Amino acid sequence: NAGVTQTPKFQVLKTGQSMTLQCAQDMNHNSMYWYRQDPGMGLRLIYYSASEGTTDKGEVPNGYNVSRLNKREFSLRLESAAPSQTSVYFCASSDNAGPNEQYFGPGTRLTVT
Amino acid sequence: GESVGLHLPTLSVQEGDNSIINCAYSNSASDYFIWYKQESGKGPQFIIDIRSNMDKRQGQRVTVLLNKTVKHLSLQIAATQPGDSAVYFCAERDTGFQKLVFGTGTRLLVSP
Numbered sequence: 001n002a003g004v005t006q007t008p009k010f011q012v013l014k015t016g017q018s019m020t021l022q023c024a025q026d027m028n029h030n031s032m033y034w035y036r037q038d039p040g041m042g043l044r045l046i047y048y049s050a051s052e053g054t055t056d057k058g059e060v061p062n063g064y065n066v067s068r069l070n071k072r073e074f075s076l077r078l079e080s081a082a083p084s085q086t087s088v089y090f091c092a093s094s095d096n097a098g099p100n101e102q103y104f105g106p107g108t109r110l111t112v113t
Numbered sequence: 114g115e116s117v118g119l120h121l122p123t124l125s126v127q128e129g130d131n132s133i134i135n136c137a138y139s140n141s142a143s144d145y146f147i148w149y150k151q152e153s154g155k156g157p158q159f160i161i162d163i164r165s166n167m168d169k170r171q172g173q174r175v176t177v178l179l180n181k182t183v184k185h186l187s188l189q190i191a192a193t194q195p196g197d198s199a200v201y202f203c204a205e206r207d208t209g210f211q212k213l214v215f216g217t218g219t220r221l222l223v224s225p
Contacts, residue, residue: 004156031211040121042202042215043157050211058212090156099211100147104156 001026004105006091012111013081021076021108023091031094032074033058033102034066036087043090049074081112121200123220132190134219136203139184143205146179147213148188151200160188160201190221198223 007022025032030051035043035058045058049068063085065077074093078085088109092102126132138146144165149157163170163177163186170177176189186203200220204213 033212035215040217042217044215045212048212059214092156094211096211100145100162100206100213101159102157102213104158106154107156 003027004091004093004103006089006105006108008108009106010109012113013078014113015082017081018077018079019081019110020078021089021091021110022073023075023105024073025091025093025103026072027093027095027103028071029093029103030071030096031099032068033092033094034064034074034076035090035092036060036085037090037107038087046076046089078110081110083112086110086112121218121220123222125222125224126193128193128195128223128225130193132193132197132221132223134188134190134201134221136186136188136216136219137184138186138203138205138216140205140207140214141181141184142207143214144208145206146177146186147204147206148175148177148186149202149204149215150197151202151218153199157202193221193223195223195225197221 004025033048034046047066049055052071088107091105094102147162148160151157161172174191178187200218202218203216
């Protein structure tokens with residue numbers, strides 16, 4: 001099992017450009033999450049999806065959109081990137097029976113210039 | 114969310130020592146408290162959790178203590194090893210919600 005995979009690993013954008021971060025999990029988990037992590041800070045939840053077909057805002061959703069494409073895949077879109085969105089983005093998934101244990105991907109390091 | 118800026122609190126220990134990492138939480142309604150470990154360049158990894166009706170839980174080389182009176186959580190690592198060097202995050206969750214709220218983290222440095 002690959003667990004949680006994310007693409008790309010690194011990305012540099014110019015202000016105003018758009019991009020989609022991809023995430024997939026092969027553990028048949030119901031819930032998926034997108035976090036951002038800034039230097040010296042913890043993880044902040046952007047959006048999450050408790051099941052296929054549902055998405056909810058987290059702590060910092062402004063400037064982002066998400067799509068739960070199917071049970072495996074959960075994408076994060078930046079429509080018009082801003083320097084404040086420079087961060088490391090992590091995708092995670094969890095099973096409803098064990099929501100405390102989230103499985104994280106390796107992260108995408110995004111720089112917006 | 115809360116912020117401690119760019120500098121994480123750091124705990125430096127010698128290999129073989131016991132380590133204690135502390136966390137203060139704010140939400141009295143949280144039902145679960147969880148510890149995660151994040152090694153450099155990787156995503157966080159689950160270590161152990163504890164329900165709010167418990168005050169102690171043990172795992173392999175780790176113990177989590179919960180003091181609800183002062184809203185304090187700690188992670189004890191026995192016989193700390195260089196491989197334990199990482200950033201440790203506490204998190205909390207309300208029953209009925211899937212999402213976790215993470216703290217800002219503590220860096221553990223273990224020297225041989």
